[in-house]
Structure formats: C-alpha cells, structure tokens
Amino acid sequence: MSDNVDANVSDEPAALDGNAAAGLLQQIFAIDITIARITCSGCQLVQPLAALRLYGLPMGNILRCPRCQATLIRAVARDKECWLDLRGAAALHVRLD
Amino acid sequence: MRVPRLPWRTAEIVAVRNETAHARSLALRVDGWPGHDAGQHVDVRLTAADGYQAQRSYSISSPPAAAQLELLVDYVPDGEVSPYLTREARVGDRFELRGPIGGYFIWTAAYGGPLLLIAGGSGIAPFASILAYRAAAAPGIATHLLYSVRTAEDIIFKEQLEAWKRADPALAVSLTLTRSASPDWSGYRGRIDAAMLREVAFAVTESPLAYVCGPTAMVEHVADTLVSIGYPPGRVRTERFGPSGEST
Numbered sequence: 001m002s003d004n005v006d007a008n009v010s011d012e013p014a015a016l017d018g019n020a021a022a023g024l025l026q027q028i029f030a031i032d033i034t035i036a037r038i039t040c041s042g043c044q045l046v047q048p049l050a051a052l053r054l055y056g057l058p059m060g061n062i063l064r065c066p067r068c069q070a071t072l073i074r075a076v077a078r079d080k081e082c083w084l085d086l087r088g089a090a091a092l093h094v095r096l097d
Numbered sequence: 098m099r100v101p102r103l104p105w106r107t108a109e110i111v112a113v114r115n116e117t118a119h120a121r122s123l124a125l126r127v128d129g130w131p132g133h134d135a136g137q138h139v140d141v142r143l144t145a146a147d148g149y150q151a152q153r154s155y156s157i158s159s160p161p162a163a164a165q166l167e168l169l170v171d172y173v174p175d176g177e178v179s180p181y182l183t184r185e186a187r188v189g190d191r192f193e194l195r196g197p198i199g200g201y202f203i204w205t206a207a208y209g210g211p212l213l214l215i216a217g218g219s220g221i222a223p224f225a226s227i228l229a230y231r232a233a234a235a236p237g238i239a240t241h242l243l244y245s246v247r248t249a250e251d252i253i254f255k256e257q258l259e260a261w262k263r264a265d266p267a268l269a270v271s272l273t274l275t276r277s278a279s280p281d282w283s284g285y286r287g288r289i290d291a292a293m294l295r296e297v298a299f300a301v302t303e304s305p306l307a308y309v310c311g312p313t314a315m316v317e318h319v320a321d322t323l324v325s326i327g328y329p330p331g332r333v334r335t336e337r338f339g340p341s342g343e344s345t
Contacts, residue, residue, distance in 0.1 A: 015313050015337065015339045015340040016154075016313070016337050016338075016339060017335065017336065017337045018201075019138065019154070019198075019199050019201060019202055019336050019337075020154045020337075022198045022199050023103065023139075023140035023152075023154065023195055023196070023198050026100055026103050026198060027102075027103065029100070030099055030100065031099060031100065032099075032100050032199075032200035032201075033100075034198075034199045034200050034201035034202075035200050035201050048201055049201075050199065050201035050202060050334075050335075050336075051201075051335065058151070058152065
C-alpha cells in the first residue's frame with residue numbers, strides 16, 4: 001500500500017467515479033478534466049480521471065486509484081474557495097487541441 | 098479540448114413525464130444553455146429554506162439537437178435530491194444546474210462502432226441521448242444495447258427503444274429481467290453474466306467500443322467481465338450511478 005492512502009477513507013467499494021467529480025474540478029481546469037490521464041504515484045497506473053474511484057462526498061471529492069487505492073486527488077469546495085491536493089498524482093497528461 | 102466555464106444556472110421545469118413507477122423525465126428550460134454532447138451529465142443543486150444544499154449528478158437523456166434539455170431521475174429511497182425531483186417537483190419549479198459535464202462518457206459519430214451499450218436501471222439515460230443522436234446523425238453504425246432491469250414494468254423508454262430498433266436493422270436491443278419475468282418473456286433472465294455478454298458483445302476483432310452505465314456493482318461486474326472476454330480496458334468506458342446495485 002502506498003503511504004498516501006487516507007486512513008480515514010473506507011475500503012468499501014466507491015459508489016461513484018471521476019465523472020461525478022468533474023463538476024467541481026472543471027471549475028479549476030480549462031481542459032476537459034474527465035479525459036485527463038492521471039498517473040498514480042503509488043502503482044504508476046495511468047487512467048483517465050473519469051475512471052478513478054470517488055469517495056468523500058458530500059464534504060469533498062477524494063479520487064483514488066482503481067488498482068492500488070492510493071489517494072490521487074483531494075478537492076474540497078467551500079463558499080467561493082476550492083482546496084486541491086494533487087500529491088498522489090505523479091503526472092497529469094492532457095490534450096491541448 | 099477546452100471547456101467553457103460551468104456556472105450554476107437556473108433550470109425551470111417545463112414538462113414532467115412519468116416513465117415508470119420510480120423514474121421520471123424532467124424537461125427543462127435553462128437560460129444560456131451552451132449545448133451538450135450525447136452522454137454528458139449535469140450537477141443539480143437544491144437549496145433548502147435554511148440554506149442547506151444538496152447536490153447530485155444526473156445524465157442528460159435528450160440528444161444534442163433536442164429543443165429542451167431532459168434529465169431522467171430515478172427515485173432513491175432516503176435520497177436528498179431524487180425524492181423531490183421524482184415526487185414533488187412541478188412544472189414551473191426552478192432549481193440550480195451546472196453543465197454539461199464530462200467528455201469521457203460521450204459518443205459522437207466520429208468515434209464509429211461497433212457500439213456496445215450496457216445499461217442497468219436508470220443507467221439507460223445517457224444511452225437514450227446517444228441512441229437518439231445516433232438515429233439522426235449516424236444510423237447504420239452497428240450497435241447493441243443490453244439493458245438490465247428488475248421487471249418488465251421497470252423498462253424505461255420502452256416504446257422509444259422499440260421504435261429505434263424497428264427503424265434501424267443495425268440496432269439490436271436485448272433486455273434482461275433480474276427479478277421476475279412472466280412465462281412468455283422472450284428476453285434474457287437474471288443478471289448480466291459472461292455467457293450473456295458473449296452472446297451480445299461484438300467480436301474483439303471488430304474493435305468495438307463499449308459503454309457501461311448503471312449501479313456501481315453492476316458496472317464493475319460488467320466492465321470486468323468484458324475485459325475477461327478480451328475487450329481492451331481502454332475500449333470499455335464506465336459511469337457509475339451509485340450504490341443501488343443490490344436491487345437491480
């Protein structure tokens with residue numbers, strides 16, 4: 001297990017996926033974030049954001065690797081602010097066309 | 098692909114249509130709606146008098162060319178948003194909506210086929226958009242929809258699915274009933290499994306593109322099974338609706 005797994009996040013199967021996180025994350029990114037390819041810093045799996053597992057609603061969005069469960073992205077929006085933690089994403093690969 | 102800003106907009110309900118005992122279509126007028134691609138979704142936000150807000154995502158069921166935006170909402174017991182939208186909301190009611198969202202679970206004619214669409218319950222919503230768009234923009238692309246519901250009464254968009262199927266020999270529709278079926282039921286029975294998928298799925302050599310939408314447990318089971326019968330993971334796109342997987 002990667003050391004960036006949140007101890008307070010349940011190991012229950014995630015109910016939702018990265019598609020449902022896009023409404024929040026799209027506030028920050030100018031490119032379509034659902035098709036951005038995210039590299040897991042834990043196991044190096046590369047997946048589109050839409051295929052990541054979503055936890056943490058309704059307080060925020062915690063996106064975890066579907067293979068090793070490492071936390072890749074944490075985003076919390078409150079009032080007019082958003083806090084984004086990308087430390088579990090080793091790389092974010094996007095198309096610019 | 099650059100994405101325009103996604104402000105919260107006001108949506109007004111202009112028509113309500115009950116599809117089944119649990120699912121309802123809402124036709125909406127959304128000022129400034131920028132248009133959408135088939136398969137995209139929106140976020141809906143309800144605000145209570147005391148300021149408490151609840152938010153959920155819903156797939157768009159209308160095609161890009163439709164005059165009105167339509168959402169399909171399925172009643173979720175104890176839900177925060179769907180009981181209002183399926184039971185209380187009336188024509189003229191307003192709520193907040195942002196979208197369209199998501200460029201992953203979309204299909205355009207340029208993607209081609211063959212196209213394998215697998216839905217569970219209200220997971221049919223994005224496929225209603227895709228099939229309506231396909232019927233107008235790209236009929237003839239080999240397409241197979243496999244749709245899993247509990248009983249025959251739970252088939253959403255039944256007449257529309259039959260009409261699309263009659264109009265286009267390249268479209269096949271297979272249904273499976275997971276809970277109860279009358280003796281004369283001619284479709285599949287039981288949950289989607291490997292044997293069923295081997296029958297409906299296009300051969301891997303045809304480079305099919307598969308989309309799976311429904312309750313989380315169903316989506317994961319179907320996606321894993323497609324990969325086990327040879328579909329490359331990158332050709333299987335998924336959208337999970339939530340934890341109601343036990344009941345479909």
